[in-house]
Amino acid sequence: xxxxxxxIFGSQPDFVIEFARDGEEAxxxxxxxxxxxxxxxxxxxxxxxxECLDRIMxxxxxxxxxxxxxxxxxxEETLAALEIGxxxxxxxxxxxxxxxxxxxxPRLVEKVRAAASVRIRRSRRLAERVxxxxxxxxxxxxxxxxxxxxxxxxxxxxxGHGLVLxxxxxxxxxALDAVLARLPFGFKWPVVVAQHMPASFTGxxxxxxxxxxxxxxxxxxxxxxxxxxxxxxxxxxxxxxxxSRAGALVxxxxxxxxxxxxxxxxxxMVSSAMKHVPAKSLIGVLMxxxxxxxxxxxxxxxxxxxxxxxxxxxxxxVWGMPGELVQRGGANEVTRLNEIGQHxxxxxx
Numbered sequence: 001x002x003x004x005x006x007x008i009f010g011s012q013p014d015f016v017i018e019f020a021r022d023g024e025e026a027x028x029x030x031x032x033x034x035x036x037x038x039x040x041x042x043x044x045x046x047x048x049x050x051e052c053l054d055r056i057m058x059x060x061x062x063x064x065x066x067x068x069x070x071x072x073x074x075x076e077e078t079l080a081a082l083e084i085g086x087x088x089x090x091x092x093x094x095x096x097x098x099x100x101x102x103x104x105x106p107r108l109v110e111k112v113r114a115a116a117s118v119r120i121r122r123s124r125r126l127a128e129r130v131x132x133x134x135x136x137x138x139x140x141x142x143x144x145x146x147x148x149x150x151x152x153x154x155x156x157x158x159x160g161h162g163l164v165l166x167x168x169x170x171x172x173x174x175a176l177d178a179v180l181a182r183l184p185f186g187f188k189w190p191v192v193v194a195q196h197m198p199a200s201f202t203g204x205x206x207x208x209x210x211x212x213x214x215x216x217x218x219x220x221x222x223x224x225x226x227x228x229x230x231x232x233x234x235x236x237x238x239x240x241x242x243x244s245r246a247g248a249l250v251x252x253x254x255x256x257x258x259x260x261x262x263x264x265x266x267x268x269m270v271s272s273a274m275k276h277v278p279a280k281s282l283i284g285v286l287m288x289x290x291x292x293x294x295x296x297x298x299x300x301x302x303x304x305x306x307x308x309x310x311x312x313x314x315x316x317x318v319w320g321m322p323g324e325l326v327q328r329g330g331a332n333e334v335t336r337l338n339e340i341g342q343h344x345x346x347x348x349x
Contacts, residue, residue, distance in 0.1 A: 008105045023047030030060045036116045038064045042077045057085040063115035075204035082173045087115045087317055091198050114290045114318055162189045162281035165273055167266030169196040169289025171317025175337055177212055180231055182341030185214040189348050190226040192251055194264040199236040206233040223252045234264035242273040266294030270301055279304035287311040289321035299330025309333045309343055
């Protein structure tokens, strides 16, 4: 894998590369080389990637892109790395590593270039910002036994029927922690999330969020009725489409549409929802992420009378997606990560 990464980065004329065989060697090289970006494997001898990452974030904070295996265990470890402070991750090619270079190379270079623009501050790295956000008053989290089916009907005092649509990419999983963990048991609208991830990772993301959140969290793998008090995570490598059946809103995992570059597509999720829900009953939230997915559809949503929130540049790991929404004039609110949850509570509860 080191040889493959070296071949990929070596083809870039402006990349200068150093190699480390394990975590201990990496820490020594980082101290003297001061890299703009580190790519870090989770499984290494002497010191594994999570231990090394934690040391990097404390001793020599810099952007880290994790190199992960496409397995359930790899997904859990990658989510832990993102919580510690990694900026992004990329999955190793399945099968013979050398055969995956054509698919891996452009995506990896794009992620590393994006990571190079991120500034990691020693005292307020991402994981610490998320932990700080959780110390703000947000209501007591109800035990899992009280969740889910108790909210199968819309509560009497809800501000109408509606839907919250959340899009995120690079830096998204810890950002989702910060926003969704603030929503209390009894939140009156369903929340649908499109987070750019492979299919082998979104199930792990849903399970992890389900443990953190008062609302029940599940991955959408089949046509699913959208119920208040629930959070629905789009399955990776697919697109999530909002539709209506027998008068009820449903979410479906649809084959990824090549018209859209990133998947699950935020643009497609929002556009499909606008066909079945009045714009005034939709809230779009666009958070940290590379590229511009979601910006066009959420700008259309605002123009049609919906409400949109863009994460502020000061808290976004990569301000590509929310920044594009702001530049289009498509954001009703531009706000810090730890304030997004309260904005949702103010408008829905």
